[in-house]
Amino acid sequence: MGEFIIKMPDVGEGVAEAELVEWHCKVGDPVREDMVLAAVMTDKATVEIPSPVTGTVLWLGAEIGDTVAVKAPLVRIQVAGEGGEADAVPMAETVTVETAEQPVEKVASPPPVEIKKPIQSTPVAKAPVQTIADKPLASPAVRLRAQDGGIDLRQVSGTGPAGRITHDDLDQFLARGAQPQPASTGLARRTAVEEIKVTGLRRRISEKMVLATSRIPHITYVEEIDVTDLEDLRATMNAGRKPDQTKLTILPFLMRAMVRTIDEQPVVNATFDDDAGIISRHAAVHIGIATQTPAGLTVPVVRHAEARGIWDCAAEVVRLAEAARTGSALREELSGSTITITSLGAMGGIATTPIINHPEVAIVGVNKIMTRPVWDGSQFIPRKMMNLSSSFDHRVVDGWDAATFVQRIKALLETPALIFIES
Structure with a gap:
């Protein structure tokens, strides 16, 4: 051998x-x-x-x-x-990818497993229980004292005749350091502790989160947008879509609005090599779309969004999301974004503080749409409102530029016909 x-x-x-x-x-x-x-x-x-x-x-x-x-x-x-x-x-x-809120790895085969190691506590032997018909033997006075003191008589050894529990037995139980239990509510205390070693995918997420938050001074700008007309347009377009066309969500409209706005605010479509001190402004608009997968949050990239129409954007988002979820996305489909969209869909909350996908300098966060009363100058009317929560690298993007970027997107989404008008 x-x-x-x-x-x-x-x-x-x-x-x-x-x-x-x-x-x-x-x-x-x-x-x-x-x-x-x-x-x-x-x-x-x-x-x-x-x-x-x-x-x-x-x-x-x-x-x-x-x-x-x-x-x-x-x-x-x-x-x-x-x-x-x-x-x-x-x-x-397998390939490395980046998330919207934190870069992570997305594997082409099953993802690394987080090893969970429950702490095994030493079993504590319970005191013998002397019962008749599964009920401890004790006088009414002993039972009342146990109830008032939060003592479970099933945990007390009885030394009286036929195992009957006495007042002395209660005294001995407490003298041994046993803790009275709260009054019975059908609930039990839990003492187990589970240790989860941070490895693989979760470790990469942790490292990238630290990198993004420690090196990028974030500024987050939140603005509400009236998407009532946009939702009406979206419903109309979906009703008339062809069988081979993907159902439209709000994301393709936002993507096209971002492309139009980036033409006017190119500073947000950039990456920053802070080690070399070089800002790279990109002519191509490669939009990362944060996507939840079984392995975690990943960012497939819609490349050259500036050359895609609404329906093309919608189809590409669906295709890439499915590829990311199934682990079949290629390396080039999971890297190289120049700006990112993150959305929690219906769970999007009122506002979020998205973390920039390093080394990008901007991320646009979509919050949920809610119908709210809006004052039109003479009365309150129901309108569909949505907040955008967008974060920017304050070393590269000034507050004024950040606000201008979001306000321009707001104008396009509130008057969606402008998205389709070529400048």
């Missing part, structure tokens, strides 16, 4: 180390050639590590969440014949 050592592979792109996010085996497990042993994650990708040999696992070189250097021993396997060593050949590469 020999021993075969599998080393951390070089996953490319100059990466010197990777985080271990999954084990698919444990010491003593039999493994076969090409069986996936582990998954590791870098800033660029998540890859699975297969076994190049058949044998039995003798040793694992890291725990979930550990950072392992390239070429470091990762697994030792007992094999028939002579042993050896080799770098594992990574497989099933």
Whole structure:
């Protein structure tokens, strides 16, 4: 018998180390050639590590969440014949994506699993319970005292005849340090604590959130918009849409309004390399659409929104959202946004404070639509109102420019015909 050592592979792109996010085996497990042993994650990708040999696992070189250097021993396997060593050949590469509120990784295969480790508390033996017909034996006076003191008689050992609980038994119960329980309400106290190790996807989210909030001075501007006419137009267009056309939501209209406004306010369609001190204003409008997936919040990118009409924008949003949810989105579809839209749909709340998708300088947050009374100068009338909560990098975008950007979007959405008029 020999021993075969599998080393951390070089996953490319100059990466010197990777985080271990999954084990698919444990010491003593039999493994076969090409069986996936582990998954590791870098800033660029998540890859699975297969076994190049058949044998039995003798040793694992890291725990979930550990950072392992390239070429470091990762697994030792007992094999028939002579042993050896080799770098594992990574497989099933997945891609890195960015979220609207925080950049995260979206995998093309099942996402890294957050390992949950419940703390196992030592069972506490209950005192013997002496009962007749499942009811502790005690006099009415003892029962009243127990009820007033919040003591569960089922937890008290009875030393009286036939296991009857006495006042002395209650005294002994309290002397042992047992805590009286609140008056019975059918509810029980919970004492378990669950520890969740921050690894993989959740760790990347945490790191990117810290990066965005620590390096970008945010300014958030909230404005209410009357979308009554826009909703009427949307309903009319949906009623007349062709069978092959995607049903319109408010997002395609917002996207087109943003494109029109960016022509006048190019400062918001930019990325900021704060290390190099360079602001890049982009002619192309690549709009990231925050999308909730089973793996977390991701941002598929509608590329060149400036060259797309309403129906095209709607179709692309649906296509990319589905690809993100199923893990089939390509790398270029999940990166490269120049400005982002984030929306919680019907749960959008009255206002939010969206966090900018670093290194972008602006993000537009959509809140829910509500019918509210609005004063028209002579009376209150019901109108469909929606707030936009937009955040800006205050190092790049001044407050005046931020307000001008949002006010221009407001004007277009409140008079939606203007969206279709070419300037």
